[in-house]
Amino acid sequence: xxxxxxxxxxxxxxxxxxxxxxxxxxxxxxxxxxxxxxxxxxxxxxxxxxxxxxxxxxxxxxxxxxxxxxxxxxxxxxxxxxxxxxxxxxxxxxxxxxxxxxxxxxxxxxxxxxxxxxxxxxxxxxxxxxxxxxxxxxxxxxxxxxxxxxxxxxxxxxxxxxxxxxxxxxxxxxxxxxxxxxxxxxxxxxxxxxxxxxxxxxxxxxxxxxxxxxxxxxxxxxxxxxxxxxxxxxxxxxxxxxxxxxxxxxxxxxxxxxxxxxxxxxxxxxxxxxxxxxxxxxxxxxxxxxxxxxxxxxxxxxxxxxxxxxxxxxxxxxxxxxxxxxxxxxxxxxxxxxxxxxxxxxxxxxxxxxxxxxxxxxxxxxxxxxxxxxxxxxxxxxxxxxxxxxxxxxxxxxxxxxxxxxxxxxxxxxxxxxxxxxxxxxxxxxxxxxxxxxxxxxx
Numbered sequence: 001x002x003x004x005x006x007x008x009x010x011x012x013x014x015x016x017x018x019x020x021x022x023x024x025x026x027x028x029x030x031x032x033x034x035x036x037x038x039x040x041x042x043x044x045x046x047x048x049x050x051x052x053x054x055x056x057x058x059x060x061x062x063x064x065x066x067x068x069x070x071x072x073x074x075x076x077x078x079x080x081x082x083x084x085x086x087x088x089x090x091x092x093x094x095x096x097x098x099x100x101x102x103x104x105x106x107x108x109x110x111x112x113x114x115x116x117x118x119x120x121x122x123x124x125x126x127x128x129x130x131x132x133x134x135x136x137x138x139x140x141x142x143x144x145x146x147x148x149x150x151x152x153x154x155x156x157x158x159x160x161x162x163x164x165x166x167x168x169x170x171x172x173x174x175x176x177x178x179x180x181x182x183x184x185x186x187x188x189x190x191x192x193x194x195x196x197x198x199x200x201x202x203x204x205x206x207x208x209x210x211x212x213x214x215x216x217x218x219x220x221x222x223x224x225x226x227x228x229x230x231x232x233x234x235x236x237x238x239x240x241x242x243x244x245x246x247x248x249x250x251x252x253x254x255x256x257x258x259x260x261x262x263x264x265x266x267x268x269x270x271x272x273x274x275x276x277x278x279x280x281x282x283x284x285x286x287x288x289x290x291x292x293x294x295x296x297x298x299x300x301x302x303x304x305x306x307x308x309x310x311x312x313x314x315x316x317x318x319x320x321x322x323x324x325x326x327x328x329x330x331x332x333x334x335x336x337x338x339x340x341x342x343x344x345x346x347x348x349x350x351x352x353x354x355x356x357x358x359x360x361x362x363x364x365x366x367x368x369x370x371x372x373x374x375x376x377x378x379x380x381x382x383x384x385x386x387x388x389x390x391x392x393x394x395x396x397x398x399x400x401x402x403x404x405x406x407x408x409x410x411x412x413x414x415x416x417x418x419x420x421x422x423x424x425x426x427x428x429x430x431x432x433x434x435x436x437x438x439x440x441x442x443x
Contacts, residue, residue: 125191126152161398286312294364309335361389
């Protein structure tokens with residue numbers, strides 16, 4: 001009688017089969033769907049880099065789903081006990097969901113940019129606050145508003161950076177209903193400060209009669225530094241609170257500043273030597289480094305260090321002046337190129353390491369201009385409530401263009417202060433690289 005040996009069952013083959021997982025698949029999918037909703041994954045992304053923010057939400061949601069499944073698996077065996085399979089699920093699910101998310105975001109933005117879908121919107125008002133609303137519609141198409149244009153007394157002289165090629169003045173306020181019918185508008189944003197009270201009442205009635213959604217904005221955002229919308233037992237209000245410097249997040253921010261600035265100085269020193277050698281070659285009569293008084297956190301004045309990009313004593317006869325965007329004759333050879341690529345800012349990493357500055361924050365101004373702007377712009381000094389930075393929210397939304405628009409720049413700085421988080425700093429740093437490489441709005 002011939003003896004036949006029985007081969008042992010290969011557990012790897014068992015786990016490679018899909019049948020054992022089908023029964024518990026609906027549980028895993030349900031948990032994943034709930035986790036994505038819990039992490040806000042079904043909301044429209046907006047912010048500095050919405051694609052990255054959406055990806056982070058997916059990573060958190062899938063990680064949470066896997067953790068919950070493993071916890072359930074410990075008590076109730078809903079799946080074959082293979083941690084490798086759950087690892088594969090974690091990687092594959094993240095990859096597929098992120099690709100799907102990115103594709104949907106690109107498609108949605110393309111649809112809204114071409115005026116399809118979403119709300120066809122007119123903004124009543126042309127003030128900076130009204131332009132803030134339109135600017136967000138342009139920056140974040142995913143919000144679902146296609147801005148048809150603005151209504152006001154006249155076309156404003158100063159247009160926000162992101163609206164430079166997007167601003168359309170449709171006419172005066174009394175033509176609102178005519179423009180709504182002409183452009184098939186279903187939503188109106190009304191900035192009440194830009195319109196007479198009688199006109200506000202008339203616009204409200206007209207919108208109700210024509211079944212047009214009306215959003216009303218009140219006081220100027222600059223009048224509410226450190227403000228956050230809040231509810232007190234259902235009563236809407238605005239909470240104004242001075243930023244607290246003694247929080248774990250602020251300590252962590254300082255720790256990141258020290259670590260990143262120290263590592264960056266070790267990495268970029270060869271480039272710094274090249275820049276220093278160039279300055280010494282083309283302008284040997286002046287110093288390599290240029291120290292300039294700037295106003296930092298809580299109004300403290302410090303010496304900000306830069307590579308010198310202009311001739312010695314560039315302001316010797318004129319006093320403090322801003323760089324001329326049309327072509328400043330004070331540049332040394334290659335100086336303008338250095339500024340466009342932000343190479344003159346590299347020594348400021350030393351300011352960050354010392355604690356004078358942070359990597360991200362409102363850009364520090366010179367004492368002369370701080371005094372000047374504080375007299376003409378309400379709450380300008382409030383931007384010194386947090387550490388000043390090499391880059392910031394204003395720098396990635398207009399860069400040098402905002403230098404001559406301090407009132408507009410202040411709005412960006414206050415927005416940063418009101419919405420600050422470590423994740424926001426990281427996003428600003430990533431976006432800064434793109435802004436520097438593109439050299440948009442730099443001079």
